[in-house]
Amino acid sequence: MTIRLLLADDQALVRGALAALIGLEPDLEVVAEVGRGDEVLAAARDSSAEVCLLDIEMPGADGIEAARQVAAALPGCRSLIVTTFDRPGYLRRAMEAGASGYVVKDTPPEELADAVRRVHAGERVVDPALAADSLSGGPSPLTDRERDVLREAIGGASAAVIAGRLHLSHGTVRNYLSSAIGKTGTSTRVEAARTAEERGWL
Missing domain, CATH: 3.40.50.2300 (Response regulator)
Known part of the structure; x- marks a missing residue:
């Protein structure tokens, strides 16, 4: 066969x-x-x-x-x-x-x-x-929305640009980014995005 x-x-x-x-x-x-x-x-x-x-x-x-x-x-x-x-x-x-x-x-x-x-x-x-x-x-600690925001951030997009692309408020994007930075143990949104990508979370 x-x-x-x-x-x-x-x-x-x-x-x-x-x-x-x-x-x-x-x-x-x-x-x-x-x-x-x-x-x-x-x-x-x-x-x-x-x-x-x-x-x-x-x-x-x-x-x-x-x-x-x-x-x-x-x-x-x-x-x-x-x-x-x-x-x-x-x-x-x-x-x-x-x-x-x-x-x-x-x-x-x-x-x-x-x-x-x-x-x-x-x-x-x-x-x-x-x-x-x-x-x-262990499993990814990121929520679906945090992953969406980090995917946009990986190229260095600002919170305002990300907000426009995802149809979210500027404050909401900042909250997602802050949470993702904390969960990845990094200090900037670009670092958080790259760390999440390296770990296969994006």
Whole structure:
């Protein structure tokens, strides 16, 4: 039996390398490739993919959101995050979104192929070191609104600019920023945003 795979990565070179490695496995077949997160669901449906290999950072929608969409609309299709980001916060968010596995891109080819087979069989597959870090780090302390505000702040936007973009009052944005700074143990909104991003909370 051949397992039908979809590859989603915004770097064509990476997609090509993954496709070539997977092509060496007699029971795995790449049936679709996309470079944007918002193309995953339609491509998975059209190709009858059984496992989606998803990068995290892609235009349109990230891999975590793509996994959420696939889990909701195609319950028979599994998602496996394959990314360079070994951040515990990303792992936690991906699993909460419905992903069946999370591995990093330097995983040996035979282990990646094994992860695909296990995910297809209904198992959950997670990089062991990352799983340990995730358990020790705990969940994100940030609220959804604090995350929204920090995403805007990461490029250095002022509270007034953030307020305009998110349709919030200036005072409300300042309160969210102050709370997020406290929770991340930093001293400025930019530091808070970068720390939250490094921990995979954004």
